[in-house]
Amino acid sequence: MRAKQEKLAALFRQATIIPVLTIERIEDAVPLAKALVAGGVRVLEVTLRTPVAIEAARAMMANVPEAEVGIGTILNANDLSRAESLGAGFGISPGVTPDLLKAASASALPLAPGIATASELMLALAHGFDLVKFFPAEQSGGIKALRALAGPFPDVMFCPTGGIGEANAAAWLAEPNVVAVGGSWLCPAADVRSGNWAGITAMCNRAMKLLKPA
Numbered sequence: 001m002r003a004k005q006e007k008l009a010a011l012f013r014q015a016t017i018i019p020v021l022t023i024e025r026i027e028d029a030v031p032l033a034k035a036l037v038a039g040g041v042r043v044l045e046v047t048l049r050t051p052v053a054i055e056a057a058r059a060m061m062a063n064v065p066e067a068e069v070g071i072g073t074i075l076n077a078n079d080l081s082r083a084e085s086l087g088a089g090f091g092i093s094p095g096v097t098p099d100l101l102k103a104a105s106a107s108a109l110p111l112a113p114g115i116a117t118a119s120e121l122m123l124a125l126a127h128g129f130d131l132v133k134f135f136p137a138e139q140s141g142g143i144k145a146l147r148a149l150a151g152p153f154p155d156v157m158f159c160p161t162g163g164i165g166e167a168n169a170a171a172w173l174a175e176p177n178v179v180a181v182g183g184s185w186l187c188p189a190a191d192v193r194s195g196n197w198a199g200i201t202a203m204c205n206r207a208m209k210l211l212k213p214a
């Protein structure tokens with residue numbers, strides 16, 4: 001468990017920004033992953049929100065080896081085992097259930113479980129998860145809420161997601177307990193639909209320059 005958590009923390013730290021990807025059309029998967037990687041964004045969360053999600057993640061893994069592909073919107077043990085059989089690098093869930101946490105602690109797949117309250121965080125910690133997704137971050141009280149959680153839980157690492165974009169990502173990343181931020185802003189649905197891959201790469205380059213100074 002320890003080694004799994006440390007590996008995940010190192011991956012998230014190195015990522016800085018983890019784009020939350022909801023892929024509607026399978027043919028967009030590979031060009032999208034290439035566009036993100038070209039912009040310096042390499043750790044990707046493919047959400048299980050569309051029928052093509054698993055196939056899209058598989059295509060990215062096969063064709064864009066520079067990308068580290070994880071699976072998001074893991075809601076239960078079955079989703080977790082689908083992500084693991086796929087060979088995904090990590091999993092992310094929006095919330096916690098005892099069943100999911102039990103399955104995840106027994107699984108080789110590293111998971112960042114979602115929490116929004118102290119009680120949910122205590123449940124995650126009880127199963128050994130000390131790197132969590134703070135979700136929905138802005139809507140759950142923003143940076144003030146995160147700072148309040150840091151009091152009783154000084155050793156927990158957070159990946160806030162929800163309501164984060166270019167304008168506020170730097171403020172979140174300046175918090176000492178934040179290892180990375182997640183968000184859908186680097187992958188606007190309109191750009192994906194129109195195949196504006198260069199636009200996505202440019203946005204990623206700008207964000208990385210701003211948020212991850214060399």
Ligand code: 3PG
Pocket residue numbers: 020094135161162163164182183184185
């Ligand atoms: C998520 O699932 O992590 C969120 O839907 C992403 O939130 P955002 O769209 O506000 O970035």
